[in-house]
Amino acid sequence: MDDSFFNLYYRPEVDSTNEWAKELARSGAPEGTLVVADTQRAGRGRRGRTWSSPRGGLYFSLILRPSIPPELAPQLVLLTATCLHRVLRRRHLPVSLKWPNDVVARGDKLAGILVEAGSASRGLSFAVVGVGVNVNGPPPLEGATSIETITASPQRKDQILQDILGEIKAGYLAYLKEGIEPILADYRQGCTTLGREVVIFGSHGKAKAKAIDVGKSGELLVEYPDGCRGWVHADEVSLRIR
Ligand code: BTN
Numbered sequence: 001m002d003d004s005f006f007n008l009y010y011r012p013e014v015d016s017t018n019e020w021a022k023e024l025a026r027s028g029a030p031e032g033t034l035v036v037a038d039t040q041r042a043g044r045g046r047r048g049r050t051w052s053s054p055r056g057g058l059y060f061s062l063i064l065r066p067s068i069p070p071e072l073a074p075q076l077v078l079l080t081a082t083c084l085h086r087v088l089r090r091r092h093l094p095v096s097l098k099w100p101n102d103v104v105a106r107g108d109k110l111a112g113i114l115v116e117a118g119s120a121s122r123g124l125s126f127a128v129v130g131v132g133v134n135v136n137g138p139p140p141l142e143g144a145t146s147i148e149t150i151t152a153s154p155q156r157k158d159q160i161l162q163d164i165l166g167e168i169k170a171g172y173l174a175y176l177k178e179g180i181e182p183i184l185a186d187y188r189q190g191c192t193t194l195g196r197e198v199v200i201f202g203s204h205g206k207a208k209a210k211a212i213d214v215g216k217s218g219e220l221l222v223e224y225p226d227g228c229r230g231w232v233h234a235d236e237v238s239l240r241i242r
Pocket residue numbers: 015016017018019040042043044045046047049051058059060061101102111112113114130131132133
């Protein structure tokens with residue numbers, strides 16, 4: 001790839017591109033280091049889930065080193081989700097965002113994002129932004145879909161990767177200058193969770209609520225049936241849309 005921001009590493013098969021990128025980040029790899037694999041033996045999702053990674057999907061992780069406090073790392077999920085949404089919309093795919101990190105098409109999962117942060121005493125030392133997109137082949141799981149399934153034609157993964165990286169680079173540089181607000185405005189527009197009835201599964205069991213808004217740190221504002229409002233954090237809950 002001819003782009004001075006990215007420094008590309010490729011392997012046909014890895015355990016997890018996020019694990020590989022974290023190793024590189026801990027040994028000092030600079031911002032823009034990008035690792036890509038054709039398949040993952042142990043792809044990981046949010047909240048300890050596995051990410052099914054057959055050949056045909058796109059799996060990559062990008063090292064970023066923004067000067068932000070660790071608690072703002074979820075902003076990088078908003079940023080990446082918004083960039084994926086823009087790129088896939090441009091390709092006329094019927095995608096929307098499901099809070100916090102899912103790209104869905106007609107209710108089925110098309111892509112997911114896993115941001116993992118490494119912190120130092122003075123703030124975030126690195127963030128690894130991991131992205132999985134079901135591109136070619138049948139849906140890897142029930143409740144998932146792939147671009148090939150939606151369009152009924154096989155896709156060029158290299159072009160999709162290039163589009164996504166171009167959008168992430170532009171979005172990230174804008175984020176460093178302007179902050180999260182412009183991204184957040186787009187994220188809210190694309191987010192199908194907002195205004196919907198949801199079930200929140202947290203450490204204290206499950207609760208019904210209505211999703212109201214997404215905050216600047218990526219948290220979700222919900223309203224419970226008694227009218228009380230509260231913020232829920234992505235690392236603490238999972239969500240089902242009712
Ligand atoms: C989720 O939806 O829970 C997040 C899924 C993130 C999957 C990607 S695939 C590339 C990178 N490497 C991993 O092990 N996970 C992320």
